[in-house]
Amino acid sequence: MTQNSRSLPGPEDIARKVLPNGITLLSRSNFNTPSVFISGYVAAGSYLDPIEKLGLSAFTATALTRGTENYTFQSLFDKLESAGASMGFGASVHNTSFSGHSLSEDLPLLVDLLAQCLRHPTFPLEYFKRLQAQLLTSLSIRAQDTSEMAAITFDQLLFGDHPYGRPEDGFIETIQKITRKDLAKFHRQYYHPANLVVVVVGAVEAQSAFDILENALGDWQNPAQIQSAELPEIIPPTSTQRRHLELPGKSQTDLTLGMLGPKRKSPDYLTASLGNNILGQFGMKGRIGDAVREKAGLAYDASTSLNAWIDGGSWEVSAGVNPANLQKAIDLILQELRHFIEEPVTASELADSQANYIGRLPLSLESNAGVANSILNLERFDLGLDYLQRYADLITIISREAILDVSRRYIHPDNLVIVSAGSSK
Amino acid sequence: MSSEFIQEKLANGLLVNLKEIHSAPIISHWVWYRVGSRNEISGKTGISHWVEHMQFKGTAKFSSGVLDRAISRDGGYWNAFTFLDWTTFFETMPADKINLALELESDRMVNSTYLPEEVNSERTVVISEREGNENEPLFRLDEAMQMAAFPSHPYRNEIIGSLEDLHAIQRDDLYAHYQSHYAPNNAVLAIAGDFDSAEMLKLIHQYYGPIPAGTVHPHVPEIDPPLQEQKYCEVKGPGDTTYLQLAYRAPAAANDDFFTMSVIDSLLTGPSSLNMFGGGGISNKTSRLYRALVEKEFAIGVYGGLQATIDPHLYNIDVTLRPDRKPEKVLSIIDKEIERLQQTLIPQVEIDRAVKQARALFAYGSENITNQGFWLGYPEMFDHYDWFTHYVEKLNQVTPEKIQLALQKYLDPKRRVVGIYLPEEVQA
Secondary structure: OOOOOOOOOOOOOOEEEEOOOOOEEEEEEOOOOOEEEEEEEEOOOHHHOOHHHOOHHHHHHHHHHHEEOOOEHHHHHHHHHHOOOEEEEEEOOOOEEEEEEEEHHHHHHHHHHHHHHHHOEOOOHHHHHHHHHHHHHHHHHHOOOHHHHHHHHHHHHHHOOOHHHOOOOOOHHHHHHOOHHHHHHHHHHHOOHHHEEEEEEEOOOHHHHHHHHHHHHOOOOOOOOOOOOOOOOOOOOOOOEEEEEEOOOOOOEEEEEEEEEOOOOOOOHHHHHHHHHHHHOHHHHHHHHHHHHHHOOOEEEEEEEEEEOOOOEEEEEEEEEOHHHHHHHHHHHHHHHHHHHHOOOOHHHHHHHHHHHHHHHHHHOOOHHHHHHHHHHHHHOOOOOOHHHHHHHHHHOOOHHHHHHHHHHHOOOOOOEEEEEEOOO | OOOOEEEEEOOOOOEEEEEEOOOOOEEEEEEEEOOOHHHOOOOOOOHHHHHHHHOOOEEOOOEHHHHHHHHHHOOOEEEEEEOOOOEEEEEEEEHHHOHHHHHHHHHHHHOEOOOHHHHHHHHHHHHHHHHHHHOOHHHHHHHHHHHHHOOOOHHHOOOOOOHHHHHHOOHHHHHHHHHHHOOHHHEEEEEEEOOOHHHHHHHHHHHHOOOOOOOOOOOOOOOOOOOOOEEEEEEEEOOOOOEEEEEEEOOOOOOOHHHHHHHHHHHHHOOOOOOOOOOOOOOOOOOHHHHHHHOOOOEEEEEEEEOOOOOOOEEEEEEEEOOOOOHHHHHHHHHHHHHHHHHOOOOHHHHHHHHHHHHHHHHHHOOOHHHHHHHHHHHHHOOOOHHHHOHHHHHHOOOHHHHHHHHHHHOOOOOEEEEEEEEOOOOO
16 A cells, blocks of 8 residues: 655665764654754763752753843743744753754754754853742652652662662752752753764755754864763662552552663663563553453553663563552562563564564654654664664564573562552551 | 545445545554543443443454454554543554554444453553542642533533442443444544555445444533633642642634634643644743743743633633742732733734744644544544634634634633642641
8 A cells, every 4th residue: 555655764864974073963854744853962961960969960951941142031932932843951861852843944943042052051040040949849749749759769779879760850959959050060061062963854955954053053162071970880689679658648559660671782672672562561561461451450551661771771560550459469560570581472472572563663753753763862872874774673583582581681570679659548 | 745635424424534645654543433521421420431441342353452462463553532522543553554443443333342341340440540640639620620610511520430430330331322322423434644545445435334324312411601700619639739720611613713712822821732642832931821920930830721622611721839829819910911911902923923833733743644643533523624724724814803802702700710729738
């Protein structure tokens, strides 16, 4: 039925260019809709936050739009919103990321605003204070969120002193300690062109997109930049740790349990990812969903996730259950984890998940945002511009034994972190 | 991009909307039923949503796990949603695998089994879904607000249903609800993506053509009269944050005033995106209420929203307060802003801005085939497909005078519900 089908993005149609000041630019054209999506990152994230000022990188990222040398907060957003465009910044452990969306006619505007925020933020005191109050309220709301609190505590117990164990948005007491000067200093030290990757996907020729970006960012230099520190080693837990957070007045208890997982560049990653799909993603959420939701009817949500970053990762199971069913759900999940490392997945489970991974790839690349974020990952993890085209082969060679072997190395049902948050009553 | 819209009605009453889009080898297949919480009677709230869940539990031909496995194996994804006026099921698949979607959706239109053991296990799943919602302060406030805003119309009920009804509803209730609403003559089939329309129509006749028309007697509620007074409701619960919510009765989607209200929404609280499946939104930092409340440090955030519905629903304004501010003061600021708009004509340029925002949001939404499939069926649930194709044109017809009249008619402080969520100490 396919007629003018696109092939998967690859070296033939992803343009890449490194500017003399170190900025990496990537672009892929798509003229099917009159819009463009821009995304990228500066390699500066919460791993650089002083521990007593945790949340500094995220605070800095949000504050970038609060005023620049050429725009006030209101004039910047008036330009954006009048064009029907959007732009936002946020920080994760390793990166400060940004994204923007506009009609293609407004790409020069979007890039100008982006460059202003990245290069010339002024962090006006009035907005610093307003934003600080907003962040503190967000943290109060977070403190009431059973799912978020379970996830944060899980990371703390699993990753210990490594930055992966700390929430990027900090805590009330650390956000209170941050000053306006801290934001300006963080920006000065860690935002620089050699750290910057920008991807543009949409109704624009790659060369035009590069010209617009080079015009706005090509002369950026930052002599004040400093090198980042080394991160501590991640030490795996040696026994199961169980923690319950009591949040009064909640109908549902959220559960997160799990262990360490491979880093993104590990040769184990794709095998573990495919195993994870069988364990808690495929269809109505794999074996875990089948046991906890479909058969026992204990939860609306029950699934697993594999989170792989630069230094390491986590392999997690999460579920939301009635407080009375909490232990029953934990027992069912443990049973599934034990079974998963006792014997290989079945041939049909493997074939199902392989077909699922290969078949869904074009669906994840439907929108400009989907393509841009995929290209960004190719760059971030050095996967190569032909990775999406090689992907089917990489998935096809994974065997049942390989999944068992990798799962046995990561899943240790007696060394888990188990966290619940809710009202025990 | 080639994109051709074709509409056909089968002999059994099934309305078919097709749109060829050849930007990617993907097809999105949607079946929409004209049944939602609007059609529920007292004691059976939540039944439409629970029926939607049961539709994943299998037929004589495909037992429950089989369907799910088959879709996922082909790299597709599927899901379903129950709303006020409708229930919808979709599959987005690689183009060469679309027959599976046609086969399974036509089968479960009439052949679902509703095994008693599946009903009971799904009861706890739905209750668990509701309990997850109850953890959120705004769900609890919303539930109270709707009750106050609609004295008798079923829009007063949460779509998921009351806990009491979720315990009481039985297998035969669910099956009867299914039989009386799931029929080709109560449905719209919408397919967008990489296909040839003539070939697709052949397939549609093959799969859906043989299903006989059903006897459909949906419960059609009476429209509540406009609110005669300002009502208050207060919800207390855990947390440290106070929320203020206002609900005004809004025009139905087919009413021309709906488009005027969309512009008002953009002016007051920023443009709402009607794309439910991708595209992203536009921030609201230059909207009037953001400037009056967030910039002046009364609130942390403010959002507004309008639903496209058959009967008049609500225009909501939600405010998250700063901890040191009082809801009464915030309310008076909102009232002043609305009053100012009611008294002076806005410049035409502000309408032009809302039109451009809508144009951008539709462009973002059309990047994604699933969202295009959504648009092909969704407007049929409260009006016709034309509603979508004429949307930007209708916004262009809004004038400063129409805005002033609509503000006076709909945003009347004497006819609304004011809701406050107050945090309180809860005993551990």
